[in-house]
Amino acid sequence: EVQLVGSGGGLVQPGGSLGLSCAASGFTLSDHYMDWVRQAPGKGLEWVGRTRNKAKSYTTEYAASVKGRFTISRDDSKNSLHLQMNSLKTEDTAVYYCARATIFGETYGMDVWGQGTTVTVSS
Amino acid sequence: DIQMTQSPSSLSASVGDRVTITCRASQGIRNDLGWYQQKPGKAPKRLIYGASSLQSGVPSRFNGSGSGTEFTLTISSLQPEDFATYYCLQHNSYPLTFGQGTKLEIK
Numbered sequence: 130e131v132q133l134v135g136s137g138g139g140l141v142q143p144g145g146s147l148g149l150s151c152a153a154s155g156f157t158l159s160d161h162y163m164d165w166v167r168q169a170p171g172k173g174l175e176w177v178g179r180t181r182n183k184a185k186s187y188t189t190e191y192a193a194s195v196k197g198r199f200t201i202s203r204d205d206s207k208n209s210l211h212l213q214m215n216s217l218k219t220e221d222t223a224v225y226y227c228a229r230a231t232i233f234g235e236t237y238g239m240d241v242w243g244q245g246t247t248v249t250v251s252s
Numbered sequence: 253d254i255q256m257t258q259s260p261s262s263l264s265a266s267v268g269d270r271v272t273i274t275c276r277a278s279q280g281i282r283n284d285l286g287w288y289q290q291k292p293g294k295a296p297k298r299l300i301y302g303a304s305s306l307q308s309g310v311p312s313r314f315n316g317s318g319s320g321t322e323f324t325l326t327i328s329s330l331q332p333e334d335f336a337t338y339y340c341l342q343h344n345s346y347p348l349t350f351g352q353g354t355k356l357e358i359k
Contacts, residue, residue, distance in 0.1 A: 164348075166296075174288075174296065174339055176348040190346045226295055230343075233302045238286045238343040240307070242295040 131155035133227050133243035140249045145217050151210040151227030151243050159183040159205040162230035162237045165212050167223035168245075175223075179230065179237075180210070195221075217250045224248075254278050254342055258351025264359045269330045273354045275323045275340035284344035287316055287325045290353075291336045299338075300325065332358075 137149040151163075162185075165177040178191040180201045189201050200213040210227050224245040230237035255278040265271050275285065283303035288296040298307050300316035303323055313328040327334055335358050340351040 173353045174290075174341075174350040176341075176350065179346075179348070192347045233305075234282070234284065236284045236343045238284070238298075238301055238341065239296075240298050240301070242297070244295055 131241050135227050135243040135246040138246035138248045141217055142252050143219055143250055146215045149212040149225055149246055153208045158208050163210045164228045164230050164239055166226045166228055169223045219250050222250045253347055254349055256340055256342055256349050256351040258340055262355045264357050265330055266359045267330050271327050273325045273338055275351045277321045277342055280320045281342045281344035283319045285323050286341045288339045289336045
């Protein structure tokens with residue numbers, strides 16, 4: 130069974146740092162693009178960023194709102210995906226989902242999602 | 253950035269009704285679009301990929317159509333478990349963008 134399990138959420142002060150992890154199972158992580166998506170309380174879904182697969186040298190893309198502050202990495206040998214969040218702002222408060230992306234045509238859309246982990250940025 | 257305009261933002265309907273949700277892209281995205289269902293406190297679940305292909309395991313009452321800039325999700329006969337929030341996602345170009353969501357409520 131394909132499964133993603135997120136962890137690492139918690140309460141952090143503005144300006145602080147926090148790292149999230151996502152454990153993957155049931156598929157070969159190195160074959161897949163992986164995304165992070167967040168959802169602020171009572172709001173819609175917002176794409177955070179993506180890491181491409183091994184064939185594409187694990188290159189990354191980020192939303193403008195997090196570029197320069199957030200870093201996506203992965204350890205395929207441990208079947209894990211990571212999101213390092215620095216210089217956190219109150220507006221980064223959200224549930225963070227990891228998601229697997231699979232190809233359709235020439236581009237990649239998210240098919241399997243983790244359960245989400247909650248990040249609260251507050252003093 | 254590609255803007256995805258989703259309508260309506262909320263919809264009240266009854267079991268057995270047919271409902272349609274629309275997403276319009278600010279520029280052409282071919283068929284690089286998915287539809288997702290989200291229930292409170294849960295992760296989104298993909299229903300449709302490639303604008304019109306049904307995700308494995310999803311009931312056939314869900315139907316997606318469209319290409320280019322206009323897309324629709326139709327639920328042919330609402331079931332109690334369909335009351336949820338629905339989102340479209342374009343993955344044609346970065347940044348990936350979601351529609352604002354449509355909350356489908358029981359009348």
